[in-house]
Amino acid sequence: CERQVGQFTHDYSFTGVQIYMEQENDWDRDLLLDPAWEKQQRKTFTAWCNSHLRKSGTQIENIEEDFRDGLKLMLLLEVISGERLPKPERGKMRVHKINNVNKALDFIASKGVKLVSIGAEEIVDGNAKMTLGMIWTIILRFAIQDISVDETSAKEGLLLWCQRKTAPYKNVNVQNFHISWKDGLAFNALIHRHRPDLIDYDRLRKDDPVTNLNNAFEVAEKHLDIPKMLDAEDIVNTARPDEKAIMTYVSSFYHAFSGAQKAETAANRICKVLAVNQENELMMEDYEKLASELLEWIRRTIPWLQNRTQEKTVNDMQAKQEDFRDYRCVHKPPKVQEKCQLEISFNTLQTKLRLSNRPAFMPSEGRMVSDINGAWHTLEGAEKGYEEWILSEIRRLERLEHLAEKFHQKAAIHESWTDGKEAMLTQKDYETSTLSEVKALLRKHEAFESDLAAHQDRVEQIAAIAQELNELDYYDSASVNARCQKICDQWDTLGAFTQSRKESLERTEKQLESIDELYLEYAKRAAPFNNWMEGAMEDLQDMFIVHNIEEIQGLITAHEQFKSTLAEANKEREAIQAIQAEVQKIAQSNGIKLSGANPYTTITPESIDGKWEKAMAMVPLRDNALQDELNKQNSNDTLRAKFATQANTVGAYIQAKMEEIGRISIEMNGTLEDQLTNLKEYQLTIMSYMPEINTLEGYHQLIQEALIFDNQYTSYTMEHLRVGWEQLLTTIARTINEVENQILTRDAKGISQEQLYEYRASFNHFDKVRGREFKACLISLGYDGDSEFTRIMGIVDPNGSGAVTFQAFIDFMSRETTDTDTADQVIASFKILAADKSFITAEELRRELPPDQAEYCIARMAPYSGADAVPGALDYMSFSTALYGESDL
Numbered sequence: 001c002e003r004q005v006g007q008f009t010h011d012y013s014f015t016g017v018q019i020y021m022e023q024e025n026d027w028d029r030d031l032l033l034d035p036a037w038e039k040q041q042r043k044t045f046t047a048w049c050n051s052h053l054r055k056s057g058t059q060i061e062n063i064e065e066d067f068r069d070g071l072k073l074m075l076l077l078e079v080i081s082g083e084r085l086p087k088p089e090r091g092k093m094r095v096h097k098i099n100n101v102n103k104a105l106d107f108i109a110s111k112g113v114k115l116v117s118i119g120a121e122e123i124v125d126g127n128a129k130m131t132l133g134m135i136w137t138i139i140l141r142f143a144i145q146d147i148s149v150d151e152t153s154a155k156e157g158l159l160l161w162c163q164r165k166t167a168p169y170k171n172v173n174v175q176n177f178h179i180s181w182k183d184g185l186a187f188n189a190l191i192h193r194h195r196p197d198l199i200d201y202d203r204l205r206k207d208d209p210v211t212n213l214n215n216a217f218e219v220a221e222k223h224l225d226i227p228k229m230l231d232a233e234d235i236v237n238t239a240r241p242d243e244k245a246i247m248t249y250v251s252s253f254y255h256a257f258s259g260a261q262k263a264e265t266a267a268n269r270i271c272k273v274l275a276v277n278q279e280n281e282l283m284m285e286d287y288e289k290l291a292s293e294l295l296e297w298i299r300r301t302i303p304w305l306q307n308r309t310q311e312k313t314v315n316d317m318q319a320k321q322e323d324f325r326d327y328r329c330v331h332k333p334p335k336v337q338e339k340c341q342l343e344i345s346f347n348t349l350q351t352k353l354r355l356s357n358r359p360a361f362m363p364s365e366g367r368m369v370s371d372i373n374g375a376w377h378t379l380e381g382a383e384k385g386y387e388e389w390i391l392s393e394i395r396r397l398e399r400l401e402h403l404a405e406k407f408h409q410k411a412a413i414h415e416s417w418t419d420g421k422e423a424m425l426t427q428k429d430y431e432t433s434t435l436s437e438v439k440a441l442l443r444k445h446e447a448f449e450s451d452l453a454a455h456q457d458r459v460e461q462i463a464a465i466a467q468e469l470n471e472l473d474y475y476d477s478a479s480v481n482a483r484c485q486k487i488c489d490q491w492d493t494l495g496a497f498t499q500s501r502k503e504s505l506e507r508t509e510k511q512l513e514s515i516d517e518l519y520l521e522y523a524k525r526a527a528p529f530n531n532w533m534e535g536a537m538e539d540l541q542d543m544f545i546v547h548n549i550e551e552i553q554g555l556i557t558a559h560e561q562f563k564s565t566l567a568e569a570n571k572e573r574e575a576i577q578a579i580q581a582e583v584q585k586i587a588q589s590n591g592i593k594l595s596g597a598n599p600y601t602t603i604t605p606e607s608i609d610g611k612w613e614k615a616m617a618m619v620p621l622r623d624n625a626l627q628d629e630l631n632k633q634n635s636n637d638t639l640r641a642k643f644a645t646q647a648n649t650v651g652a653y654i655q656a657k658m659e660e661i662g663r664i665s666i667e668m669n670g671t672l673e674d675q676l677t678n679l680k681e682y683q684l685t686i687m688s689y690m691p692e693i694n695t696l697e698g699y700h701q702l703i704q705e706a707l708i709f710d711n712q713y714t715s716y717t718m719e720h721l722r723v724g725w726e727q728l729l730t731t732i733a734r735t736i737n738e739v740e741n742q743i744l745t746r747d748a749k750g751i752s753q754e755q756l757y758e759y760r761a762s763f764n765h766f767d768k769v770r771g772r773e774f775k776a777c778l779i780s781l782g783y784d785g786d787s788e789f790t791r792i793m794g795i796v797d798p799n800g801s802g803a804v805t806f807q808a809f810i811d812f813m814s815r816e817t818t819d820t821d822t823a824d825q826v827i828a829s830f831k832i833l834a835a836d837k838s839f840i841t842a843e844e845l846r847r848e849l850p851p852d853q854a855e856y857c858i859a860r861m862a863p864y865s866g867a868d869a870v871p872g873a874l875d876y877m878s879f880s881t882a883l884y885g886e887s888d889l
Contacts, residue, residue, distance in 0.1 A: 037242035038132070040234050044245035045135040047229035048143075051252070052079045063135065064128040070100025073123075077107050080142045097124045105134075113141050136244050143251045155247065158254060162186065165193045171206045177246040182235055184212025190250075191219055194257045198223050209236045226252045283349045284361055287342060291367040294338050298375045301327075305382035308389055312475040314397040321390050328383075339376060343369055400474055407465040411483055414458055418490055425497035430505055432593040435512040442505050445498075452498060459491050511590050515583050516599075522579040523600035529572055530603045533611045536562065540618035547710055549633045556626050563619060573612055580605045636708050643699040644713030650696050651716045654724040657686060661731050668739075672746065676739045683732045693725055823884035830876035839864035839873035 042063055050059040056075055060066035067073045069092075074085045086103050089096040101120035109115060115137060122130040140154070149157040149164070159174065166172045169189040174180045181187065183206050192201045198219050204212050213232035220226040229249045235241045311317045346369055349361050430438050466484040470477050539562070546552045587594050597604065664682070668675045700718040703711075778789060796808040833848045834840035840861075845854040857879065864873035 036238045040242040040245040041132050044229040044248050047227045048248050049076055051227045055079050064126045064131040068124050068126055069097045070104055073104045077104055111141055139248050165190055177243045178241045181246050183209040184216055187216035190253050224256050226256055287345050290338055290342055298379050302379055302382050305386040314401045317394045317397055403469055410462050425501045430508045435516045438509050438512055515586055518579050518583045519598045520600050525576050526601055526603045533615055537615050540622045552630050552633050577605050636706050639702055640711045640713055643703055644711055646696045646699055647714045647716040650692055650721055654728050657728055672739055672743045679736045823880050826880040827877055838866055840876045841872050
């Protein structure tokens with residue numbers, strides 16, 4: 001379509017514009033779906049319409065609503081076209097509106113614009129999409145279609161006009177009607193180009209698009225009468241501003257500056273008139289010039305095609321081939337066109353001259369069409385031979401380059417393999433290695449020798465390829481030979497270094513084996529000696545505990561035996577240190593740097609000497625400690641003897657007194673009061689022995705403080721003597737208490753002195769009565785039968801211990817031989833006081849008993865709960881039972 005429009009000089013092809021507008025409309029129906037674009041179009045198209053409608057004193061607010069009745073739409077078309085449309089219908093019905101819109105659409109169609117998919121019903125219904133499409137069609141036809149710049153019209157013409165006007169401005173590059181305008185500089189450039197007094201363009205910044213846009217919009221509205229049709233924020237915040245909105249607004253600038261444009265159009269027309277008069281002369285000059293240039297190009301090209309200078313590499317020949325390809329595809333085709341154009345221009349010129357009654361054109365000598373065809377034939381002959389030569393040379397160089405690449409590849413692999421090998425072979429790492437590490441180095445070196453032998457074949461291949469390249473006269477043979485020679489020399493050097501390292505490793509291995517044997521011998525002797533020293537130091541520091549002289553004397557004897565072995569131990573130490581000295585001697589004499597400690601032991605010569613010195617320092621300390629302990633044990637033995645002498649005396653005294661008390665308790669004569677007096681006097685006699693016990697306690701305290709736990713001089717311990725002494729005092733006290741209880745029993749039960757003697761005699765006969773003996777005692781007193789015996793045992797031994805004391809025996813006998821009160825008798829007495837009732841009252845108790853005894857009973861009697869109970873009734877039966885216990889009841 002653009003080519004079709006461009007073929008005409010002044011006549012606008014409505015057919016071409018119509019095709020362009022149809023394409024725009026079809027494309028627009030999809031893009032209007034974008035809300036951001038629809039918003040921009042709505043604002044821009046509304047402002048554009050109002051810029052024309054205000055000439056008739058009206059405007060629109062809502063583009064899809066205000067055109068629905070067709071009245072303002074027809075008015076808009078009349079204003080922008082300058083023509084009268086049919087009279088509109090003034091009715092309010094839908095049919096009237098549709099008829100008005102159809103009149104407007106028919107007028108648009110009469111201007112050569114084909115409306116696609118836009119119907120009057122859609123405009124009347126307020127379809128925003130179709131309304132905007134219709135307005136865009138109107139803008140395109142009446143505001144943009146008539147724009148013409150250098151044989152381009154409509155959109156292309158407007159774009160070309162913008163490009164030319166903004167070309168001198170920095171940061172402006174108008175390529176379209178969307179993103180090229182986002183930074184606002186293009187709008188400002190258009191205004192500055194025509195009205196530089198309105199804008200200071202140099203103060204604008206590309207990184208401030210909102211300010212730039214607002215500045216252009218405000219200046220255009222204030223000084224150029226171009227309404228503001230766009231929002232700066234909408235343009236900046238949209239990735240691709242709406243093209244139609246931008247075109248509509250830019251077309252307003254074009255028409256605002258149309259005066260200047262008309263001047264340009266007039267000048268162009270004058271130039272075209274002059275160009276027609278000069279066309280024939282220019283065609284002649286062009287023919288002469290083109291013919292000369294073509295012949296000169298042929299003259300220069302033929303020697304290039306005949307050149308057969310060989311290149312060094314395939315790349316160089318391929319560059320020639322590429323040059324030849326460029327010649328065939330790039331340089332020659334234009335010349336073929338020029339040759340053809342020369343013939344056409346020559347024929348056209350002759351025809352135009354003939355038609356204008358001018359003489360035929362006669363080119364300069366040698367520039368005839370026949371001359372050009374002859375030179376062209378020679379060129380094509382040279383071209384064919386040149387192409388064949390290039391192909392044969394490429395095949396030849398490919399073979400050479402393959403050999404060279406193979407040589408360099410194998411050389412690079414070999415050099416990569418040899419990299420670092422000389423340093424590896426010349427290093428003296430074995431001087432600081434252990435025997436195991438040297439053996440590992442030897443095995444590694446043997447593996448390297450195998451690898452070295454395997455690489456011999458590659459070196460020979462490299463030399464063979466270098467020889468072949470020399471025979472084929474390779475252009476870079478010098479560098480190949482130098483590299484090959486370097487590889488061969490390095491190979492010889494590696495062989496020599498390999499043999500030298502092998503010898504050094506084997507020699508070092510033998511020396512380290514000798515050192516290793518010495519290390520092993522050192523370890524074998526150092527370990528037991530170190531253990532002996534550690535054991536000796538442990539023994540010398542051992543915290544001994546002895547309890548007698550014999551034990552400390554045993555320790556002293558053992559210590560003396562230990563000291564007698566020190567001279568021999570010192571010889572062993574010196575022998576061990578001599579082994580280490582031999583190791584150092586071998587290492588120094590052979591330049592071996594010992595890498596670490598003895599691999600067989602962690603015991604160092606320094607640690608042996610250090611422990612030996614510590615042990616020797618501990619010997620006199622041990623001597624002093626043993627002597628101090630001996631003195632201590634001598635002192636303890638003296639203390640044992642003192643304690644034993646006193647303990648043996650006290651023990652014998654306690655034993656004698658215990659036996660004496662036993663006889664006294666059996667053989668006591670006289671009245672109970674006389675026996676009590678004698679026993680208390682005897683108790684005072686025993687208590688007078690207490691100072692001897694205290695003396696023994698003093699000795700015992702000293703023994704405890706001295707931590708003496710045994711005493712071979714006596715069988716008595718302080719604990720045994722304390723128990724014996726306490727038992728002696730307890731026995732006397734119990735005997736005294738027994739006599740006192742007999743006196744109480746005698747007085748309470750009315751037992752005569754003779755009965756007590758009888759009971760004592762029977763009890764003493766069966767001393768500490770138990771089981772069968774007590775049964776025999778009862779039989780001797782007249783009791784018989786197992787059931788009777790069981791009853792009596794329940795009384796005298798209620799806990800079932802199996803033993804009967806003399807006091808329990810006296811209590812039983814007194815109960816059996818004397819009259820005593822029972823619970824039944826007490827209950828019967830309370831019943832008399834209660835006037836035969838089952839309960840008694842507090843008032844009755846206070847009336848019949850002394851006050852203290854009455855209160856005693858009231859405090860302890862439980863309330864009576866029988867059927868005949870009265871307030872304040874007390875249970876005297878349970879109280880009486882509690883006085884004597886359940887068994888009596």
